[in-house]
Amino acid sequence: xxxxxxxxxxxxxxxxxxxxxxxxxxxxxxxxxxRLKKQPELPAPLSEPELLEELKSQSGKNRAFNFLGAxxxxxxxxxxxxxxxxxxxxxxxxxxxxxxxxxxxxxAIYEYQTMLCSLTGMDVANASMYDGATALTEAAxxxxxxxxxxxxxxxSAVHPEYRNVLKTYAKAAGFIVKxxxxxxxxxxxxxxxxxxxxxxxxxxxxxxxxxxxxxISGVAEKVHANxxxxxxxxxxxxLGLLKAPGDYGADIVTGEGQTLGNPVSFxxxxxxxxxxxxxxxxQVPGRIVGQTIDVDGKRGFxxxxxxxxxxxxxxxxxxxxxxxxxxxxxxxxxxxSLMGKQGLRKVAELCLQKTAYAKKLLGSSVLFANTxxxxxxxxxxxxxxxxxxxAAYPELAGHRLVFINELVKNAALAKLxxxxx
Numbered sequence: 001x002x003x004x005x006x007x008x009x010x011x012x013x014x015x016x017x018x019x020x021x022x023x024x025x026x027x028x029x030x031x032x033x034x035r036l037k038k039q040p041e042l043p044a045p046l047s048e049p050e051l052l053e054e055l056k057s058q059s060g061k062n063r064a065f066n067f068l069g070a071x072x073x074x075x076x077x078x079x080x081x082x083x084x085x086x087x088x089x090x091x092x093x094x095x096x097x098x099x100x101x102x103x104x105x106x107x108a109i110y111e112y113q114t115m116l117c118s119l120t121g122m123d124v125a126n127a128s129m130y131d132g133a134t135a136l137t138e139a140a141x142x143x144x145x146x147x148x149x150x151x152x153x154x155x156s157a158v159h160p161e162y163r164n165v166l167k168t169y170a171k172a173a174g175f176i177v178k179x180x181x182x183x184x185x186x187x188x189x190x191x192x193x194x195x196x197x198x199x200x201x202x203x204x205x206x207x208x209x210x211x212x213x214x215x216i217s218g219v220a221e222k223v224h225a226n227x228x229x230x231x232x233x234x235x236x237x238x239l240g241l242l243k244a245p246g247d248y249g250a251d252i253v254t255g256e257g258q259t260l261g262n263p264v265s266f267x268x269x270x271x272x273x274x275x276x277x278x279x280x281x282x283q284v285p286g287r288i289v290g291q292t293i294d295v296d297g298k299r300g301f302x303x304x305x306x307x308x309x310x311x312x313x314x315x316x317x318x319x320x321x322x323x324x325x326x327x328x329x330x331x332x333x334x335x336x337s338l339m340g341k342q343g344l345r346k347v348a349e350l351c352l353q354k355t356a357y358a359k360k361l362l363g364s365s366v367l368f369a370n371t372x373x374x375x376x377x378x379x380x381x382x383x384x385x386x387x388x389x390x391a392a393y394p395e396l397a398g399h400r401l402v403f404i405n406e407l408v409k410n411a412a413l414a415k416l417x418x419x420x421x
Contacts, residue, residue, distance in 0.1 A: 067416070069376055069403025070209075070387035071132065071159050072267055073259045075237065075347065076407055081261045081334045085327055095324045099302040106301035109326055110289040112333040119239050119336075120253040121246020122275035126286040128325050129272025132256030133165040136203065136233050138274060138285045138319055139252040140166055141173065143201035143229040145318070146283050150175050151198040155189040157182040157208035158233060160392035175200075184395070187212035187368030187378065191219065195226040201252075205233040206242065210401065211355065211376030212368055213242075220249020236260055236273060236332075238374050240341075240348030252276045261335025262328050271328040281305065285319030350406035351375045354413070358404050361417045367399060376403050381420055 006014070011023070020026060027035065046054060085091065089104055096102030096109075109127045116125035129135040140152045152170060154163060156179045163179065170177045180192045187210045195202065202223045207213050216232075223230040232245040234255040245253045257271030258264070276284055282305070290304030314320075336344065355373050359366050367378040378389065378399050390397040404413070 067386045067402040067404070067408075069405075070401055071161065071256060072264050072270075073235075073237075073375070073403065073405065074264050074407065075259055075405055077261050077263065077335065078338045080338055081331055084334045085331045090327060090330055093326070096303065096326075099300075103301055105326055106289050106303070108330045108333055109287075110291060110301050111337075112329045113289060115333060115336050116273060116275050119236060119244065120234065120250075120273075120275045121244030122250075122253055123246075123278035124281050124284065124288065125273075125275040126284050126288050127329050128286045128321065128323070129254075129274045130321055130323065130325065131258075131268075131270025131272050132159070132233065132254065133162040133270075133272075134321060135254035135256075135272030135274045136162045136231070137166045137169045138272075138321070139231045139254045139276075140201060140203065141169070141175070142252065142276070142280060142283045142285070142318070143231065144173075144175055146280060147200045147228060149198050149200035149228075151196060152177045152201055152203070153192060153195065153199055153228075154179055154203040155182065155205065155208065156180065157187070157189050157210060157212070157214075158203060158205045159209045162233065182208070182210075185368070186371045188214055188371060191222075195223065195228055197226075199226060199228045201229040201231050203231045203233065206245070207235060207238060207374040207376075209376075210368060210378050211373040213372040213374060216248050224249065234273070235375065237344070237348055237351065240344035240346075241352060242348075242374075246277075251280065257328065257332050260332035262331050269325065269328055271325050271332060283318065286321065347406050348374075351404070354406070354408055354410075355404045357410070358402070358408075358413050358416075361413055362420060363417075365420050367396075375405055376401055378402070379420070383419060385416070 015021065015023070090108070093102065093105050096105045099106060112127060113125040117123065129138060136158070144150060144152065152166070152175055154166065154177060156163070167177050180190060182189050187208070189204060189208065202219070204214055204216065204219065206216060220230045229251040230249055231252045231254065232250040234245060234253055236255055236257060237259050253273070253275045255273040257273045260271070262271060274284065274286065284305070287303050288305040289301055292300050292302055294300045339347065352374055355375055355377060359369060359373065359377055362379055365379045365381060367380060378396065379402055380399050382398060383400070385400055386403060387401040389399045389401055
């Protein structure tokens with residue numbers, strides 16, 4: 001759709017309706033020192049065909065693949081996904097407050113929840129967490145509520161941005177976040193020797209931020225023996241191959257669902273995955289859609305549990321996350337439906353195989369070379385590729401996190417190896 005600017009008359013009428021004499025008065029509350037002092041020098045305007053030609057020319061300068069992942073991943077998306085989520089009844093819908101008028105949206109969320117439960121091995125899944133970071137934080141807060149403890153144990157091999165969000169929320173809530181480190185040789189988490197009587201949960205990522213697969217054998221038993229909860233942050237694509245967290249004792253599973261049918265789009269929107277065991281269902285934040293029958297005996301859907309401030313007294317709400325991520329969840333549902341079990345497994349296999357091939361190709365540049373890796377590896381280089389680890393991990397200065405998936409061609413990996421050599 002073409003952009004249609006407001007005319008001088010349109011602006012005058014709007015200012016008159018607002019009781020302002022000029023556009024400047026609209027910004028009177030913004031301190032003068034942070035306001036733009038003069039009009040920026042802009043290039044001469046272009047016609048629409050000229051603008052499209054210029055944008056096409058600029059886009060041609062983009063690198064086909066820069067190996068940047070670090071939590072936001074580009075995967076193949078079947079074209080049908082875009083067509084499904086672009087239908088007006090989904091695209092323009094917001095929150096399904098009125099069940100009788102929102103059956104399509106409610107069914108889509110219900111199917112999404114069902115697929116997540118199958119994928120993670122959990123009993124219940126919700127909708128409408130912002131992203132992987134807030135979902136992880138909500139899981140930690142649930143653990144504190146359920147155990148009535150205030151200490152949160154989290155691996156430093158969990159995404160650094162996730163940990164920063166967790167710390168920000170926890171500080172305001174009076175919770176204590178304690179991190180435990182990773183092995184500098186393997187990239188895997190070094191588990192704490194013991195948990196305390198105040199430890200509400202232990203949080204791991206599988207695979208972790210470095211792409212390394214954690215050794216999770218016996219972790220759940222150790223955590224549960226302390227009366228704590230075991231929380232796992234996952235990459236949903238990896239579950240096409242890896243054991244479901246529910247099968248190795250996880251109590252809560254969170255993750256970033258952007259990888260399921262949602263484009264990278266400059267970093268957003270995300271889709272917070274949140275699934276848990278049935279015993280915790282009344283502690284789960286957000287909303288849960290349930291299946292029922294109407295007065296005529298027909299299948300129907302409704303919001304069954306809603307522990308959000310919009311639905312109950314604010315002081316009793318478990319979460320203040322109010323935006324509805326149902327459109328991103330619909331894309332994930334469409335993606336999983338179109339790919340199916342075998343398709344998702346194939347994507348995961350390709351990611352695993354190409355990651356292993358990249359490690360072999362890059363040789364001595366690879367850190368944690370002997371640890372099984374999925375979709376990401378750490379390499380030693382000063383070249384501007386992938387994600388610079390120095391800010392989040394000073395001990396890894398001079399290293400980059402490189403993302404490899406099913407779309408990466410062997411020729412691109414060969415070119416990367418050549419540039420590193």
